[in-house]
Amino acid sequence: xxxxxxxxxxxxxVRRRGSLSARARRRGADTISGMKEVLxxxxxxxxxxxxxxxxxxxxxxxxxxxxRGVGVTLRTARYPGSARxxxxxxxxxxxxxxxxxxxxxxxxxxxxxxxGIGSLRxxxxxxxxxxxxxxxxxxxxxxxxxxxxLVHHGHRExxxxxxxxxxxxxxxxxxxxxxxxxxxxxxxxxSLPSAEELVSLGVSAERxxxxxxxxxxxxxxxxxxxxxxxxxxPRVVVLSRLVPHKQIEDALEVAHRxxxxxxxxxxxxxxxxWWEPNLRARAAELGLADQVRFHGHVEEARKHxxxxxxxxxxxxxxxEGWGLAVVEAAQHGVPTVGYHSSRGLxxxxxxxxxxxxxxxxxxxxxxxADLLTDPEQRRLLGEKARARAAEFSxxxxxxGVYAVLTATTRNxxxxxxxxxxxx
Numbered sequence: 001x002x003x004x005x006x007x008x009x010x011x012x013x014v015r016r017r018g019s020l021s022a023r024a025r026r027r028g029a030d031t032i033s034g035m036k037e038v039l040x041x042x043x044x045x046x047x048x049x050x051x052x053x054x055x056x057x058x059x060x061x062x063x064x065x066x067x068r069g070v071g072v073t074l075r076t077a078r079y080p081g082s083a084r085x086x087x088x089x090x091x092x093x094x095x096x097x098x099x100x101x102x103x104x105x106x107x108x109x110x111x112x113x114x115x116g117i118g119s120l121r122x123x124x125x126x127x128x129x130x131x132x133x134x135x136x137x138x139x140x141x142x143x144x145x146x147x148x149x150l151v152h153h154g155h156r157e158x159x160x161x162x163x164x165x166x167x168x169x170x171x172x173x174x175x176x177x178x179x180x181x182x183x184x185x186x187x188x189x190x191s192l193p194s195a196e197e198l199v200s201l202g203v204s205a206e207r208x209x210x211x212x213x214x215x216x217x218x219x220x221x222x223x224x225x226x227x228x229x230x231x232x233x234p235r236v237v238v239l240s241r242l243v244p245h246k247q248i249e250d251a252l253e254v255a256h257r258x259x260x261x262x263x264x265x266x267x268x269x270x271x272x273x274w275w276e277p278n279l280r281a282r283a284a285e286l287g288l289a290d291q292v293r294f295h296g297h298v299e300e301a302r303k304h305x306x307x308x309x310x311x312x313x314x315x316x317x318x319x320e321g322w323g324l325a326v327v328e329a330a331q332h333g334v335p336t337v338g339y340h341s342s343r344g345l346x347x348x349x350x351x352x353x354x355x356x357x358x359x360x361x362x363x364x365x366x367x368x369a370d371l372l373t374d375p376e377q378r379r380l381l382g383e384k385a386r387a388r389a390a391e392f393s394x395x396x397x398x399x400g401v402y403a404v405l406t407a408t409t410r411n412x413x414x415x416x417x418x419x420x421x422x423x
Contacts, residue, residue: 035402035409037071038062039110039125039145041137043102045076045093050273052241053324054133054152057190057213057397059089061129064398065405066090073123075109077102084119094119103137111142127405129188134159134170136178140185146408148186149178152321153194153344154201158245175201186408188401190322191347192417209404209414212347214394215327219301225308225332225382233264234372237310237334239303239325240317242273249282250316250361256286257365262372265291268306272297308332311378312371313355316364320344327392330354330385335378337367354385395422 042058044051062072067090078084078095086093096119097105112118128147130139134155140147155174159167179202187208189195195208223229236255240246248269255267269279269292276294283292295306307313313329315338326336326348336355338345349355356367371378400418407414 035065035070035126035406037123037125038065038073038405039120039123039128039139039143040072040074040091040131041106041129041139042074042076042131043099043133044079045074045095047082048077048079050241050243053213054131054321056324057152058129058131058150059091060214060394061398061401062091063089064394065402067398068402070402073120073125075106075120103135106137107139107142110139114142114144126409129401129405132174132178135173136182138178138181140182146186146405146411147182148188148405148408149182150188151194151198152190153319154197155319157318161244179203186404186413188404191344193343193346194321197343206415207413209400210417211397211400211404212392212417212419213322213324213327214397215324215331215389215392216300216394218304218331222301222304223308225310225334229308229332230311231266231309233266234262235266235268235310236312236314236368236372237268237270237306237329238314238316239270239307239328240315241271242269242276242279244275245318246273246275247316247318248275248279250364251314252279252283252286252288252292253361254314254316254365254368255288255291258369258372259288259291261369265372267292268295268310269293270295270298270303270306304328304332307334310334312337312368314338314364314368315342315345316361317342317345320348323348326355326385327389330382330389333379333382333386335371335381335385337364337371339364350384350388354381354388356381393422396420398422 040058040062042055044055046055046059062074066072073092075094077097082095084095109118109120113120113123125145128139128143128145129150130137130147131150136149156171159171162170187203189210190213192210195210198208199205218224238251258265307329313334313336315325315336320342321344323345329336336349338357340357340359349357351357358364358367399420399422403418403420404414
């Protein structure tokens with residue numbers, strides 16, 4: 001069964017799920033009139049050293065819900081230097097546990113809260129978002145409220161990094177156990193390719209809603225990319241977490257192969273992660289010390305300055321749910337080159353219109369070379385990418401998720417691409 005690619009009507013429930021629970025009947029007007037409180041579950045937040053696009057999506061959505069008057073709590077893991085409790089962007093953040101223990105500790109806290117005790121006491125969520133970064137929290141077992149499972153993409157290609165045993169167990173949980181346990185829950189994802197992937201795992205298309213990412217405005221004081229901001233010489237930028245599945249090695253290989261063909265080529269790698277030492281070693285091995293600069297984590301303004309100077313954005317990731325970096329580069333009129341096989345990029349990039357999609361490192365190198373040496377083609381793709389980037393915003397994204405979650409409080413599912421206008 002193929003996932004529908006035509007936009008659905010925002011917030012319209014396409015399937016009733018049976019009678020309301022006794023708890024919902026007791027709450028009556030609150031449940032029907034709208035959400036008062038939402039619980040978000042995620043293994044990391046954006047302050048975590050390994051936080052990325054998935055965490056950013058959830059927190060931006062949370063901020064948009066809070067702006068609508070919804071009480072929002074995010075439950076996540078602790079990390080060095082983090083506080084157990086914090087309020088940020090209108091969201092109450094509760095942290096406990098680590099990489100693995102965050103899951104059972106969150107479930108225990110939810111169960112205890114229903115008894116009026118523990119770190120989440122006083123919470124009575126109307127809706128729960130359970131973020132499945134490979135493994136969900138299985139909040140549906142204890143929540144006592146409608147649960148929506150948020151899945152950015154499948155992790156089949158990433159599980160081997162966890163080791164043979166853990167990888168096999170993790171993929172079984174993601175591909176077999178989770179679809180079974182959540183067979184009656186609403187599922188939310190960020191792109192049409194990710195929705196199709198979920199259908200291939202046995203998730204009913206009637207329960208999958210797609211709400212694409214938003215994007216922040218270019219920070220005040222930063223010039224939006226154009227001819228006046230571009231670097232004088234050819235400049236390629238990679239904006240990504242530095243982890244194995246992002247395949248930054250392929251970007252290094254492109255720089256190596258183009259060294260003679262594109263004189264003066266520079267590669268800016270923006271972002272950090274635990275794989276950085278391996279990438280630095282690979283860059284040295286290829287003799288790229290004078291061509292590549294690792295910027296690490298940078299402030300938003302600096303990130304956008306680097307994007308505005310770039311000629312081409314390169315995203316060689318093995319797997320993406322959407323590709324937020326694609327849209328951020330597009331805000332500056334910078335086209336992206338990436339892989340068809342990443343799946344999510346086939347949604348965030350319109351191939352041949354706002355960027356280029358390829359199949360291997362050889363084609364990646366050729367596509368980057370073509371754009372670097374053809375200023376008119378680069379300009380055309382960049383301007384079309386900029387126009388498309390203007391279609392996305394966090395208020396619109398938040399409105400879409402609000403519609404999906406509100407439908408769950410009415411005991412109904414939402415399906416298809418949800419694209420409401422922000423109120």
